[in-house]
Amino acid sequence: MGLLDKEFSDGNVVIAKVDDLFNWARLSSVWQLGFGLACCAIEMMATSASHYDFDRFGVIPRNTPRQADAIIISGTVTLKMATRIKRLYEQIPDPKYIISMGSCANCGGPYWEHGYHVLKGIDRVIPVDVYVPGCPPRPEALLEGLLKLQEKIRNESLRKKTV
């Protein structure tokens, strides 16, 4: 029933305004799935904590995927975990976004060469919107990643992609 399922072929003024409103709403309330994997999860927690305060951007952790809008893949994804992450991703209702946080999630990081049990990049399993580099990224870097994601959402449209 999500409104984004419907696509409009002509881009008139009304749609553009509605676009703006919807994008604004989505980008200012990105609820993350409260879900930590490894070292980066600690930095993610630090980002939610008082000093950096994720809540300023309207980001609050929801523990169930059904109510979340974004996953922050915070840490090493092992092969055993990858299937779980895929399932979690599928459980999130559309529209959904993914921030890949840290080297491990980007491409396996320090484990890319000898890590026989490490997935070499979360983008092999689910599509990633923003890659935040760092090992682990500073909280500010994660916030910057979120700003990048917001920028991306701002440019989305209800109109058909071909127009």
Add this chain to the structure above:
Amino acid sequence: MKQYLKNTWYGIWTVLIGMKITFKHLFTPAVTIQYPDVKVPLPERVRNRLYVNIDDCIGCDQCSRACPVNCIEIETVKSLPGENLGTTSNGKKKALWVTKFNIDIAKCCYCQLCVPPCPTECIYMTDVYEFSEFERDNLVYKFANLTEEEAVEKKSNYEKFQAEKEASRQVGAAASAKPETPVKTQQENKNE
């Protein structure tokens, strides 16, 4: 019975103490750093994105060997005797064209093990941390300042030079006796 009343009292009292503390905090100023608007200065030793001052790089490959995750990729071509590559800022003479100096920042683990071995201190960690990307390929940083054509040219120059040298040596070798051959094979191995 006494225990019962004590429990009740203790329950209410500790709740009130807790409420007093949180109420006090309601009016203490927040410690939040409002990131995009306010950026706190980072300490000078901070370890974030790697940077290579390629003008100072002599292509010695030390950093790449020190890296535990092998995220630094260096290719070099020897310079010709006539070419002057200049010197680094601490006076070392450069002898190699650095045709490729790629750091895959996505793999980097920010351990700073690559920094101390560098003889010219040209690789170091900066305080830049805001460089998230939409595409992962953009996270491969290319520091070599030679263009691709230039790199190809240098390579071919060197090969030409090598071939000429080889040819002249062969002429010399033909003139003199045979025992020089093992040296030649060694050189060939090196070229590979």
Add this chain to the structure above:
Amino acid sequence: MYQFLFNLSGSEIIATIFTAAVILVFILLFVLFAVWFERKVSAHMQDRLGPMRVGWHGVLQTIADFVKMLQKEDIIATEADRKLYTIAPVLVFTGSFAAYAAIPFSSKLLGSEVEVGIFYLLAVSSFVVAGILMAGWSSNNKYSLLGAMRSAAQIVSYEIPTALVVLSIVMLTGTLSLEKISQLQTAYFWNWNIFGGPEFSLAKFLLIPFMFVGFLIIYISTLAEVNRTPFDIPEAESELVAGYFTEYCGMKWAMFMLSEYANMFAVSAIVTILFFGGYQSPFGYLGNSIGAEWLVPFEQAFWFIAKGIFFVFVQMWLRWTLPRLRVDQLMTVCWKYLIPYAFLNLIIVGFISLL
């Protein structure tokens, strides 16, 4: 208000619809405010700032959340019981919405003048249990089921101390009507029930401590009825993921949240009416002193909402201070502590009011 609208339009239907609409708008506005307020209160208690990026100090945050929720895909799990799953949030909201019908916002502004107002309120607010049970069962999720079971047990148990305290007030005032209870505690705060009621006698002073105990009991037990920390075990984020609404997404989940916050105000309203003078102003009315009679109902509405929001604030304050009880301890608090105290309180209040 219903009467006023009825006189104005002459049609029962129009009057009903308008009254309902006004209350609905109030609930929506209140929830928009309360969610933002809760986030700000919690943030400042934790030395943070809370929403800051949309509007002044993030006032538009809840609106953004709401518009976003509108756009979310509506997932119903294949294994879920579709009918119950869809009805449950509506039912829960109906329960909390219906409760507002009997709440007197001011002497003129009330949905309907029910003679048995407090009785109606208690009955209708436990309507929520059915919805929660439905939600938990139909989701076909073990966490939801556990949450729903806990919630049902909790709400049903905590009805008892609530009812006992309400009974003591009813004994004191001799009426079940919320409107009358409010009226009795005429303006000026020393007439409030928490200070022994309007009658000036020895009984008034004897009553004060027992009224205070009664207030504590009813506040704690209503806290449990609306599933707020320390009694939020049906949702218990760290144990049951999100309790009975684990499987709900988008607007259906928003309905649950709506009813949760609406309930918060409803129970605060009950406490206000029973102990803190309802819509009565603590310091007399400006409208009376300057001779503008028409101002009084608005002043009353202001005081009522202000008191309600204050108690909502205390609920939030408690939530961000305390850890959560375990399910058996929750029952212990209710059956072994609150009910005996409430019973004792009831008897003592009864004796004093005989004096």
Add this chain to the structure above:
Amino acid sequence: MALKTETMILNMGPQHPSTHGVLRLELELDGELIVNVKPHIGYLHRCFEKHAEAMSYPQVIPYTDRMDYLASMYNNFGYVIAVEKLLGIQVPERVEYIRVIMGELQRIASHLVAIGTNGLDIGAFTPFLYLFRDREKILSLFEMTCGARLLYNYMWVGGLSHDIHPDFVRLTKEFINYFRPTITELNNLLTFNKIFIERTANIGVLPLDTAINYGVTGPSLRGSGLAFDIRKEDTYSIYDRFDFEIPVGQGLVGTVGDSWDRYYVRILEMEQSLRIIEQAIDQIPDGDVKAAIPKRIKPPKGTVYTRVENPRGELGYFIISDGNLNPFRVKVRAPSFVNLEVFGELCKGHLVADVIAILGSIDIVLGEVDR
């Protein structure tokens, strides 16, 4: 006659807010009562030992960071003293002092997270954020010194990566003065809160003999009443020069060895760590922060086992060297892994809500459990 009912299997994790990462618990429930708990691990197996085989000795240090990511400093500490023992070298005094100070600061930082998440599991969100706020102060000390916030790679074989910052001593003293009152505040807000006590006292009681049989170490063992601390028992570095006590669980509000005791031991330990730092901070001698060691570290053939008192318990490194640049094998005795084994035992007969309280009080880090 009791009615025979089926038990319910509840799957908790790996995505669950309070399994401290990616632990998966398979709970067998009778109503809300736990019949059996099966922890499933391996969701964060990052092949540490495999990496150690492929890396040279200094290159292993960043990987030790990533094992117990809440106590990276201490992981470095254990590893470097193992390699130094293998090499047979002595590090300068200054290095020893700085290592101890850093290690104790790390212990405080780690305990702050442990206490905070234990509270968070029980539903107290605010103390958790207060503790993270204080932890940020320690992190800024670390960042000032070595440039990293979480994974430091600070202690190197034969020394340190950087000397301390000129301001370090002053700021550390400031931190100590700031931190003492916040412990009191935490005690008022959470530790002695009636609800918190109800939730943790007499829950998950770990008798001393069980603890010893399972090989539990660290605060969990001390919570059961045995004053066993490797800093005292098997002194390493310069811990023998400092005067500090080993806090043990006394059963102040419940039985000895319950969740509350394990929690409280951590709070007392933070105070002891502050004492050690206070003693050490004024005595730092001048000197170099790097011992004279060859550029390429190549220990002689042999094996070594060292153990240190990590914030979570006994952290042991067993290194086999075959005389090459790379270690032949690095085996880690991870305290979290060993402590986790007793978990199933502790949970039996409790309610679902207690599982997380117990798990929080054992304080595991999945990076270390799975390695």
